[in-house]
Every structure is written in structure tokens, then in C-alpha cells.
Amino acid sequence: xxxxxxxxxxxxxxxxxxxxxxxxxxxxxxxxxxxxxxxxxxxxxxxxxxxxxxxxxxxxxxxxxxxxxxxxxxxxxxxxxxxxxxxxxxxxxxxxxxxxxxxxxxxxxxxxxxxxxxxxxxxxxxxxxxxxxxxxxxxxxxxxxxxxxxxxxxxxxxxxxxxxxxxxxxxxxxxxxxxxxxxxxxxxxxxxxxxxxxxxxxxxxxxxxxxxxxxxxxxxxxxxxxxxxxxxxxxxxxxxxxxxxxxxxxxxxxxxxxxxxxxxxxxxxxxxxxxxxxxxxxxxxxxxxxxxxxxxxxxxxxxxxxxxxxxxxxxxxxxxxxxxxxxxxxxxxxxxxxxxxxxxxxxxxxxxxxxxxxxxxxxxxxxxxxxxxxxxxxxxxxxxxxxxxxxxxxxxxxxxxxxxxxxxxxxxxxxxxxxxxxxxxxxxxxxxxxxxxxxxxxxxxxxxxxxxxxxxxxxxxxxxxxxxxxxxxxxxxxxxxxxxxxxxxxxxxxxxxxxxxxxxxxxxxxxxxxxxxxxxxxxxxxx
Amino acid sequence: xxxxxxxxxxxxxxxxxxxxxxxxxxxxxxxxxxxxxxxxxxxxxxxxxxxxxxxxxxxxxxxxxxxxxxxxxxxxxxxxxxxxxxxxxxxxxxxxxxxxxxxxxxxxxxxxxxxxxxxxxxxxxxxxxxxxxxxxxxxxxxxxxxxxxxxxxxxxxxxxxxxxxxxxxxxxxxxxxxxxxxxxxxxxxxxxxxxxxxxxxxxxxxxxxxxxxxxxxxxxxxxxxxxxxxxxxxxxxxxxxxxxxxxxxxxxxxxxxxxxxxxxxxxxxxxxxxxxxxxxxxxxxxxxxxxxxxxxxxxxxxxxxxxxxxxxxxxxxxxxxxxxxxxxxxxxxxxxxxxxxxxxxxxxxxxxxxxxxxxxxxxxxxxxx
Numbered sequence: 001x002x003x004x005x006x007x008x009x010x011x012x013x014x015x016x017x018x019x020x021x022x023x024x025x026x027x028x029x030x031x032x033x034x035x036x037x038x039x040x041x042x043x044x045x046x047x048x049x050x051x052x053x054x055x056x057x058x059x060x061x062x063x064x065x066x067x068x069x070x071x072x073x074x075x076x077x078x079x080x081x082x083x084x085x086x087x088x089x090x091x092x093x094x095x096x097x098x099x100x101x102x103x104x105x106x107x108x109x110x111x112x113x114x115x116x117x118x119x120x121x122x123x124x125x126x127x128x129x130x131x132x133x134x135x136x137x138x139x140x141x142x143x144x145x146x147x148x149x150x151x152x153x154x155x156x157x158x159x160x161x162x163x164x165x166x167x168x169x170x171x172x173x174x175x176x177x178x179x180x181x182x183x184x185x186x187x188x189x190x191x192x193x194x195x196x197x198x199x200x201x202x203x204x205x206x207x208x209x210x211x212x213x214x215x216x217x218x219x220x221x222x223x224x225x226x227x228x229x230x231x232x233x234x235x236x237x238x239x240x241x242x243x244x245x246x247x248x249x250x251x252x253x254x255x256x257x258x259x260x261x262x263x264x265x266x267x268x269x270x271x272x273x274x275x276x277x278x279x280x281x282x283x284x285x286x287x288x289x290x291x292x293x294x295x296x297x298x299x300x301x302x303x304x305x306x307x308x309x310x311x312x313x314x315x316x317x318x319x320x321x322x323x324x325x326x327x328x329x330x331x332x333x334x335x336x337x338x339x340x341x342x343x344x345x346x347x348x349x350x351x352x353x354x355x356x357x358x359x360x361x362x363x364x365x366x367x368x369x370x371x372x373x374x375x376x377x378x379x380x381x382x383x384x385x386x387x388x389x390x391x392x393x394x395x396x397x398x399x400x401x402x403x404x405x406x407x408x409x410x411x412x413x414x415x416x417x418x419x420x421x422x423x424x425x426x427x428x429x430x431x432x433x434x435x436x437x438x439x440x441x442x443x444x445x446x447x448x449x450x451x452x453x454x455x456x457x458x459x460x461x462x463x464x465x466x467x468x469x470x471x472x473x474x475x476x477x478x479x480x481x482x483x484x485x486x487x488x489x490x491x492x493x494x495x496x497x498x499x500x501x502x503x504x505x506x507x508x509x510x511x512x513x514x515x516x517x518x519x520x521x522x523x524x525x526x527x
Numbered sequence: 528x529x530x531x532x533x534x535x536x537x538x539x540x541x542x543x544x545x546x547x548x549x550x551x552x553x554x555x556x557x558x559x560x561x562x563x564x565x566x567x568x569x570x571x572x573x574x575x576x577x578x579x580x581x582x583x584x585x586x587x588x589x590x591x592x593x594x595x596x597x598x599x600x601x602x603x604x605x606x607x608x609x610x611x612x613x614x615x616x617x618x619x620x621x622x623x624x625x626x627x628x629x630x631x632x633x634x635x636x637x638x639x640x641x642x643x644x645x646x647x648x649x650x651x652x653x654x655x656x657x658x659x660x661x662x663x664x665x666x667x668x669x670x671x672x673x674x675x676x677x678x679x680x681x682x683x684x685x686x687x688x689x690x691x692x693x694x695x696x697x698x699x700x701x702x703x704x705x706x707x708x709x710x711x712x713x714x715x716x717x718x719x720x721x722x723x724x725x726x727x728x729x730x731x732x733x734x735x736x737x738x739x740x741x742x743x744x745x746x747x748x749x750x751x752x753x754x755x756x757x758x759x760x761x762x763x764x765x766x767x768x769x770x771x772x773x774x775x776x777x778x779x780x781x782x783x784x785x786x787x788x789x790x791x792x793x794x795x796x797x798x799x800x801x802x803x804x805x806x807x808x809x810x811x812x813x814x815x816x817x818x819x820x821x822x823x824x825x826x827x828x829x830x831x832x833x834x835x836x837x838x839x840x841x842x843x844x845x846x847x848x849x850x851x852x853x854x855x856x857x858x859x860x861x862x863x864x865x866x867x868x869x870x871x872x873x874x875x876x877x878x879x880x881x882x883x884x885x886x887x888x889x890x891x892x893x894x895x896x
Contacts, residue, residue, distance in 0.1 A: 006593035007586065010561035014554040048581060191546035213619050216639040224689035408642070427686075450615025450623055451684070497542030502549060509553065514602045517594045 001045040003197075003251045004204055006516060012042060013255075016159075020259060024183030031183045032154050035259065039157035043123070050122040054157065057092065061085060061132040062152045068139040069147060082140045086133050093129045096121050101346035124163035126343060128156055130290060131168060137294060138170045151177050160255040164248055166266040166286035172482060173261070182260040191497055192478050193257030198509050199471040200250025205512045207461060208243035214454050215240045219406055222416040227426040230419030232454055234399045237406050239461040242271065245284070250471050257480035264289075265472060265481035271398075271465040274390040276360040277368075279398060291336050299332040320369055329365050334358040344405070349413055353404040360397055391466075469493055564592045607778035608786035617777040625683035627788045629773035631728045634673040634878040636688035641881045645694070647892055648850060648880060649701055654895045655854060656707055659871055662861060665749050668702055668709040669742050669874040670695060671730065671822050674723040676877070677716045681725075695877050708745060715741035725791050726771025728876070732796055735826035742872060743835030749870055750814065754837035757801040758830065766792040798830035800839045812867035818853035819844035819874035832872070840872075850879040855887050 001008050016038040024031035044051040064085035071078040135152070138144050155173050156162075176182055218225060218233025225233060249266035256263045270283035280288045304314045307327065318324035334355060341354015377386045400417060407413035418424050449456065469488035472479040475495045476487035488494050495501055568589065579585040610616040617623055620632050652668075659666045672695055675687050695713075702709040715737040716722040722734030730738060747753060769791045774780055779787035815838050817829050823844025833840040845852045854873055857864075884892065 001586075005590050006561070007590045010557040010593050011565075014558035014561075017554065045586060046583070187540070187547035188543040189547075190550045191543040194546065194550035217636055220637050220639050220641060221688070221690055446612070446615035447623060447626065447683075448615075449613075450617070453614060453616055456614075497546050499545075502546050505546070506549070506553075513596060514599055514606075517591075517599070 001042050003248070003255070004201060004512075004516060006513075007045075008042075009513075009516075012038070016042075017258060020183070021185045024185070028180055028183050029150065032150055032177065035159075036150065036153045036157055039154075039159040039162060042159040043157065043162055046123050047120070053122055053125075054128065057089075057128065057132065058153050058156050060088065061136060061156075062147065062149050064088075065136055065139045065144065065152070066147050068136065069144065072142070078140055082136050085136045089129045089133050089136075093125060096125055098346040127165050127167060128162060130343075131156055134167070134290060134294060135170045143171050144174075158256070158259075158261070160252040160259075160261075161263065164245075164252075165284070166249060166252060166263050167290045168263065168286070169289075172264065176261050184260070186260065188478075188497075189257055189260050192475065192480055193254045193259075195254070195495060195501070195505055196257065196471060196475060196480060197251050197254030198505055198512065199474070200247045200252075200254055201512045202508050203243045203247030203250060203471075205515050207464070208240050208247055209515075211236050211243075211457055211461060212240045214457075215406070219408075219412070219416075222403075222407060222412045222419065223424070225416065225419040226424050227419060227422045229427065230416055230424070232458065234403065234416065234420060235458050235462075236454065238271075238395075238399050238402055239458065239465070241402065241406075242267075242465065243461070246470075253480055262480050262482050265479075265483045265485065267470065268472070268485055269465070269470045271395055272391060273394050274387055275394055276357065276364045276397060279394055280357075280361070287340070291340050295339060296332050296336040299335055300328060303327050303331065316369075319365075325366065325369065330362045333361045333365070337361065347409065349404040349407055349410050352410060352413070353401055356401045356404065360401070560596075561593050564595070565589070568592045603778055604782055608782040611777065611779060611788075612786050617773075617779075621773045621777045622685060623788065624678075624685045625681045627725055628678065628681040628683070629726045629771065629777070629788060630675050630682070630685060631773060631776075631878065633882060634675045634687075634728070635685060635691070637690055637881045638883060641883055644882065644884050645697070645880055647884055648888070649698075650895070651851065651888060651891060652702075652707075653705060654891075655858060656705065658858060658861065662864065664864070664868050665870050666707060667742070667746055667749065667870060667872045668707060669712065669738070669819075669872055670698060670709070670880075671738065671874065671876045672713050672716060673877045674728055677713070677722050677734075691881065694880055698877075698880055708749065710742045710745045712738050712741050724769065724771055724793075726774050726788055727769075727791075728772060729822055729825040730828070732793070732826045735822075735828040736831050739828055739831035739835055742874075743832055746815065746832075746836055746870055746872065750836065750838070753835075754814070756833065756837050756839055758798055758834040759801055760796060760798040760834075762797075763795040766794050769793045796827060798827045798834060800833065812865050813841035814838050814867055814869045815840045816857065816864075816868055816871045817842045817844055817874060818857050818871060820848040820850075820853070820876055820879065821846045822876060823848075823853075823874050828874075841868075844874070848875070849882065849885065850875045851885070851888055851891075855891060 001012060016035070019034050019038070020031050023034050040051055040054070043054060064081060068078055068081050068085070071081060135144070135155070139147075151174060154177055155168070155170060158173075161168055215233060215237035218229060218236065222230070222233070246267040253263045253266070264286050266284060266286050268282040268285065270279055273279035273282050304318075307314050307318060307324070312318060313321065313324060314328065319328050335358075337354045337358030338351060339354065341350045341352070341357070344350045344353065377383050400420070403413040403416045403420075404410070407416060415424070469490070470485070472481050472485045473488045474493055478495060478497075479485060607618065610618075615623060617629065622630050622632055622635060624630055656666050673691075675682060675685070676692075676695070699709055699711060716730070716734055719731075719733045719737045721731055722737065723729065724731050770780060771791065774787055774790065777787070815833070815836060817823050817832065817840050819828070819842070821844070823829055823842060824846060829840045829842040829844065843853050843857055845856070857871070
């Protein structure tokens with residue numbers, strides 16, 4: 001079921017929310033159970049067969065987690081149990097996400113004669129598998145105190161995050177599920193959650209879906225694109241992806257808040273980032289946090305210990321030496337980002353996407369170590385120009401990497417990049433077209449605008465991402481996100497529970513409802 | 528983790544209550560609407576099968592039923608009119624060339640998912656041609672060039688995407704290489720002052736006449752000469768307004784004049800075979816079968832072709848038939864084709880060559896692999 005569907009808004013949400021608060025008045029366990037059942041219905045609506053898979057995954061991981069907790073005094077055995085659990089989760093993920101691609105590759109190399117049949121990817125498998133791997137690792141780290149099947153199920157299946165995140169940590173959710181106050185109706189849950197949900201809905205329905213046809217059209221045949229076409233395609237996709245995914249995240253956070261639960265922030269104006277390190281601290285933040293905690297740090301720690309044992313410098317002193325930089329920063333970064341790329345899908349293009357970002361991050365870290373302090377501009381106006389140039393450079397680097405993220409294969413991604421570099425030619429600009437100029441008057445204006453709608457839309461969306469506060473800055477103090485963000489500078493853009501914002505809420509909701517018939521899936525559902 | 532507290536004086540419990548009541552009322556109203564629409568939804572027993580729920584079809588229908596909100600049509604219409612009037616925006620599927628000249632976007636750029644579709648259609652075409660060949664019935668392929676090609680002077684700077692201009696030549700080149708009969712309609716349509724309607728994707732009456740003449744020349748060579756069937760034609764006394772399908776597609780069909788491109792005038796024409804008048808007069812058995820898309824059903828193309836051939840044309844063209852709907856339907860009953868049948872005229876639009884394969888085409892392709 002999609003958040004942006006009439007079925008969800010008119011039937012699922014009212015029934016799930018009403019049942020939750022009614023049962024919460026009677027018994028907290030019933031409300032939690034109700035939410036689990038509702039989440040399974042939400043998931044099963046897409047394909048009922050995969051409910052069994054989800055349930056089996058939860059039962060398996062719960063059993064493993066109990067076993068892990070029982071063996072807290074036997075670390076070695078505990079370690080092997082966790083490794084077994086993680087391996088099983090990864091095997092499940094591998095089977096659904098990579099097996100067909102692997103068979104295809106083997107066939108292409110002449111190592112297999114079987115033609116692989118496609119395997120339907122269960123929705124959200126990457127997210128619920130990662131959530132549970134994190135849970136097992138937390139069990140081993142002693143962060144889980146009392147395992148409960150109901151709460152574990154609720155933690156995994158809670159429908160606002162089930163399909164496409166945010167990626168949650170056990171430790172930030174379980175206390176909330178255990179808190180009786182969570183199940184009690186509060187007006188601010190509904191007002192704040194509802195407002196954030198509608199903001200997210202508008203991002204998806206009005207902004208992302210509005211620009212999507214242009215991105216789709218450009219990626220149909222990147223080899224045929226020329227300079228301007230390639231840039232507008234790339235920009236259109238960058239806007240589509242941002243408003244689609246951040247819209248989904250806002251909806252998820254808003255829905256969770258309506259049920260009295262607070263989620264971590266997942267987007268914080270990533271296109272305003274002034275370097276790639278900053279970008280990853282703002283883009284899909286919960287995934288970055290997950291990868292940092294479970295992939296980057298463990299390897300970086302191993303390397304540091306190894307260097308320590310050999311009497312080599314560690315920390316910032318170590319990273320200033322070439323070998324220290326290579327081992328302590330470049331290696332864990334490339335390893336983490338390579339896996340992050342592959343997590344997004346089978347195919348060389350995803351690995352390149354991840355590794356490219358890994359390289360960006362290494363360059364960024366290297367710059368910080370070697371040049372940042374020496375080259376920093378001193379005058380205020382130079383600092384302003386420098387910071388804008390950094391934002392622009394970061395944005396362009398991100399767009400270049402998105403070519404691999406979106407294209408069907410490496411060949412098409414390279415074609416898009418070639419076109420962006422002008423190697424496939426540059427369109428002759430006719431501005432305004434002679435034929436149209438001859439018409440004159442209002443008709444001339446309308447036709448000219450009609451011809452350049454994409455440019456107008458892109459300019460508008462860029463203004464939104466670069467100049468406007470994001471949804472959590474608008475909500476400011478009322479933002480339900482676990483991490484606080486700076487409130488919007490302009491006072492009139494700060495949300496308050498007053499009539500003006502209520503009218504704006506109703507108007508945006510109405511416009512969204514009128515456009516909802518173009519129901520479209522979220523981009524991140526494919527992962 | 529505790530929630531960040533609002534600064535003193537900023538938190539307004541009554542404000543939250545007010546918004547919460549509105550949100551709750553909106554949810555309750557939505558739920559009531561959902562229940563009402565569900566109660567009105569008449570599912571056929573066949574649609575209650577588990578498979579229709581598993582494949583998502585039933586869910587889609589339920590969602591569509593819930594989405595027929597009161598006022599949605601009016602809003603959509605007003606929004607389309609406003610977007611056209613202020614921004615010259617005709618929606619995702621239509622673009623305006625010179626003032627009043629509308630073009631279908633799929634004719635200007637390839638549709639998403641088209642990759643490989645051209646090559647796969649070549650495979651289908653070869654396979655189907657062999658199937659007709661086995662029955663002894665000749666196949667004549669008539670590809671209607673895209674409006675953007677024939678009426679290129681009316682594009683006023685609208686671009687046609689790079690892979691499309693070479694598409695028709697590539698297709699006809701393969702047909703020629705395979706030894707199949709085909710008709711290149713370009714010279715005939717280029718010679719007509721206006722071969723396509725201004726606000727429609729279809730050929731005008733003059734365009735259809737020119738296309739039928741061109742196709743008939745090739746067909747007569749196959750059939751061995753003109754048949755005896757006579758036709759009569761009559762024209763309406765006055766021109767009538769004609770709502771172009773591209774205006775409909777842009778959602779501007781029911782908006783006032785001035786808020787949409789000007790609609791065209793045309794004089795309806797009716798062409799029919801002359802019957803001998805006998806009680807059991809059913810006409811001669813069909814010798815020519817037309818398997819076309821909507822062009823085969825517009826501007827009396829089939830009747831014009833029949834008139835040129837001196838034979839009544841058995842027309843199985845389908846609206847929205849695209850490349851192969853009519854062909855697949857006919858192949859499904861190949862054994863039941865009348866023995867009198869000598870020629871199949873397979874007509875489709877050039878733009879359908881670069882659309883993604885339909886599900887039926889994909890199944891047909893899988894079957895021959």
C-alpha cells in the first residue's frame with residue numbers, strides 16, 4: 001500500500017489510527033498488537049505472499065536474538081551465533097536481490113547455461129533485513145535488555161518505516177514502545193504529525209511526480225542526449241529523487257508522530273551541503289548512521305588497533321601520513337561506500353555509484369587534511385563566494401554520481417556523463433524561436449513559456465532546495481524528529497498551531513487529493 | 528529521548544486541539560467516503576478470486592473507486608485550462624507546435640521503456656509474416672508516418688528526439704530486406720496540403736484518401752486488378768466542429784473557447800458499398816482484411832481503400848490498437864479465416880514502433896523464443 005493512495009488515506013489510516021487509540025485506552029498490549037496486525041495488512045496489500053517471508057524473518061531473528069542474549073557470558077559462542085544470524089539475513093537478501101544478476105553474469109561469461117528467471121523482489125526487504133541485522137549486533141553489544149516478540153515485531157513492521165526507512169535503531173524505538181504515554185491520544189501528535197505528513201505528500205505528489213516525466217524521458221536514451229538535454233535530465237532526476245525520498249521520509253515521520261512515535265531525521269537539506277562529507281550527513285541520514293556504526297567504525301577501529309600495535313601514529317596525526325590516510329580513511333571509506341552502493345541494487349552501476357562517492361569522500365578528507373586551513377578565504381564576501389562555489393561543486397558531483405544510480409547500466413550512465421561534458425554535441429539554442437517571435441502578443445508569451453516549462457520547473461525546484469527552509473526547519477520546535485534542526489529564519493515560515501497554518505494545511509491537502517489519481521510508487525521502493 | 532520543548536509562549540494547546548479536530552474530521556470524512564464507495568463497488572464474482580488480489584488488480588480498482596472524489600473532474604478541468612492559458616502547458620502527453628497545432632509527445636520522443644522494443648518488434652513482424660505466408664495470404668504493411676514528420680512545417684521549433692527521424696527508414700529497410708510488401712506513405716501525404724488534423728493525431732479525409740490511394744496501388748498489384756464492387760459517397764451540407772483527440776488528451780475537451788486551442792471544422796463524409804438490393808444480399812466474400820489501429824477507423828480510410836480496390840474491405844482495426852492488437856486478434860483465429868481472403872493490410876502508426884512492448888506483444892515474443 002502506498003502512502004500516496006486513496007486506499008491508504010481513506011481506509012487504512014483512519015481505521016489503523018482509530019483502532020490504535022481506542023485499544024490503547026483499554027490495554028497497551030492490544031494497541032501494540034493492533035499496530036502489528038495493521039502493519040502486516042499494509043505490507044501484505046502489495047503481495048500477500050511476502051507476509052510469510054516477513055513473519056519468518058522476524059521469528060528467525062527473534063529466536064537468534066534470544067539465544068544471543070542467553071549466551072552473554074560466552075562471548076565466543078555469542079559471536080558465532082550473531083555471525084550465523086547475520087549470514088542468514090544476508091543470504092536472504094542475496095537471494096532476492098543479487099541471485100538472478102549473478103546467474104545472468106555467469107551465463108554471459110559462459111559459465112552457466114541456465115537462463116535465470118526473474119525473482120520478484122519483496123518490498124522493503126533491504127530495510128527490514130538491515131534493521132534486524134542491526135538488532136542482532138545490538139544484542140551482542142549488550143544494548144538490548146529484555147527481548148519481547150511483540151515489541152520486536154512492532155519495531156520491525158511498524159508500517160511508517162517498513163518499506164523504505166528511515167533505518168531505525170532498536171535503542172531509540174524500544175523505549176518509546178514501552179512508554180504507556182505513547183499509546184495515549186494527544187492532540188499535538190495529530191496536529192504536528194498530520195502537518196508533516198501533508199508536507200511530505202505535497203513533496204511527492206506535486207513536486208517529485210511533476211518533474212518525473214522529464215527525468216524518465218531523458219534516461220530513455222541517454223546516448224541521444226546533448227549538452228543541455230543531459231543537464232536538464234540530470235537536474236530533473238536530482239530533484240525527483242530528493243522530493244520523492246524526502247517526501248516519503250516526511251510522511252513516515254509524520255505518520256509515526258500521529259501514532260505517538262518519534263523517528264530520527266532522515267533528510268536535512270542535502271543539496272545545501274558545502275562538501276560531500278556534509279552531504280552524507282544530510283542525505284538518507286539514518287542509512288549513513290547505520291553504515292558508519294556497523295561498517296565504517298568496526299574496520300577503522302581494527303586498522304587503528306593494528307597500527308597501534310606496530311607503534312604507528314593513529315588519529316589525526318596518523319591520517320596526515322600517506323599510509324595512515326590510505327589505511328585509516330581511504331580503506332574504510334571505500335569499503336563502506338562500495339557496500340552502500342551494492343546495497344542499492346545488483347549491477348555494476350550501483351557499485352560504481354558507491355565507490356565514486358567513496359572517492360569523493362577520500363578527496364574531501366584529503367583536502368581537509370592538506371589544504372583546507374591554508375586556502376580558507378578571509379574576507380566576508382570571499383567566504384560567501386567560496387561557500388556558494390563549494391555548494392555548487394558538491395551538487396554537481398552528486399548529480400554526476402546519480403547518473404550511475406539511475407541509469408539502467410554503466411554504458412548509459414557514461415553516455416549521460418559524456419553528454420553533460422558536451423562530448424555528444426551541444427544543441428543550438430534558439431531563444432526565442434524565430435517562428436514564435438513572429439507571432440507576437442500574449443500567444444507568443446504562452447508558447448514560449450510552454451516550450452520552456454522544464455527550465456521554469458527546475459528553477460523553481462532549485463530555489464526551493466537552496467533558498468527555502470526544509471520541512472523540519474518549518475516545523476522548528478514542533479518537529480517530531482529525534483534530532484533537532486535549526487528553525488527557519490523567516491518568522492512567517494515557522495509553523496505554529498494557528499488558523500493561518502490550518503488553512504494552508506487544508507489547501508495543500510485538497511490539492512494533493514485532487515492529484516492523487518496519478519498514484520505512483522516511491523523511487524526507494526525498488527531497494 | 529525527550530521531545531524538544533517549545534519555547535515559552537509558543538505552545539498553544541488549543542491550537543493543537545483545533546488542528547487535531549480538523550485532521551480527525553478529515554480522516555473520518557475520508558473513511559466515510561471510503562466505506563460509501565466500497566459499498567457501491569460492484570465486483571464481479573470472477574474479480575474476487577485470490578489471484579486478482581495477489582496481482583494487485585483488485586486493489587487498483589478499489590483505489591480508483593475511492594479516488595472518484597466529488598469535484599475532481601471540475602478541478603482537473605479548471606487546472607488544465609489555467610495551465611494552458613497561463614503557461615501553454617498541455618499536460619504530459621501533448622505539445623503545441625505552431626499556434627493551434629498539437630502533437631502527441633510520443634511522436635516527438637521515445638517513450639520510457641522503449642529500449643530494444645524496435646528490434647523485438649522486428650522479430651514479431653518476421654514471425655507473423657511467416658505465419659500469414661503459410662496460409663497463402665499475402666501481407667501488405669502500411670506504416671502511417673508520424674504527424675511530426677508529415678507536418679514538420681507546423682512544429683515551429685519543437686524538437687523531435689534524435690532516434691526518431693531514422694525510425695521509419697530503418698523499419699522499411701528491414702521490410703524490404705525481408706522481401707515483404709510495404710507502402711511508403713510519405714510522398715502521398717506530403718503532397719496533401721493538410722494530411723493530419725491540427726488538433727488530432729489522425730489523418731484528415733484528404734490524408735486518408737491519399738494514403739488509401741497509395742496503399743491501393745500496391746494492393747492492386749497483389750490482387751491482380753480492381754474488383755467490381757461499387758461505392759457511393761455523400762457529404763454533409765455544412766461543416767461541423769471536430770473535437771481533436773489531442774485536446775481531449777490535454778483535458779481541455781469541456782472548457783470554454785479561449786481556454787483551449789481552437790477546434791477544427793470538417794465536412795463529414797459517408798462512403799458505403801452499393802448493394803444490389805436482393806433480399807439475401809450479403810456482398811461477395813472478403814478478399815481484403817484491414818488490421819489497423821485507430822487510423823483504420825478514422826476518416827473512412829477502410830472505405831476509401833475499398834473504393835480504390837473495388838472490393839469491400841473487412842475492417843478489424845482497433846481503437847488504441849497500436850502496433851499489434853488487431854494483428855494478434857486476427858492471428859488468434861487464423862484457422863477461421865475465410866478461404867476467399869487474399870490480402871491482409873497491416874496498418875499502424877510509426878510512433879507505435881518506439882513504444883514499449885505491450886503485455887500481449889511480450890507474451891507473443893516469449894512464445895516464439
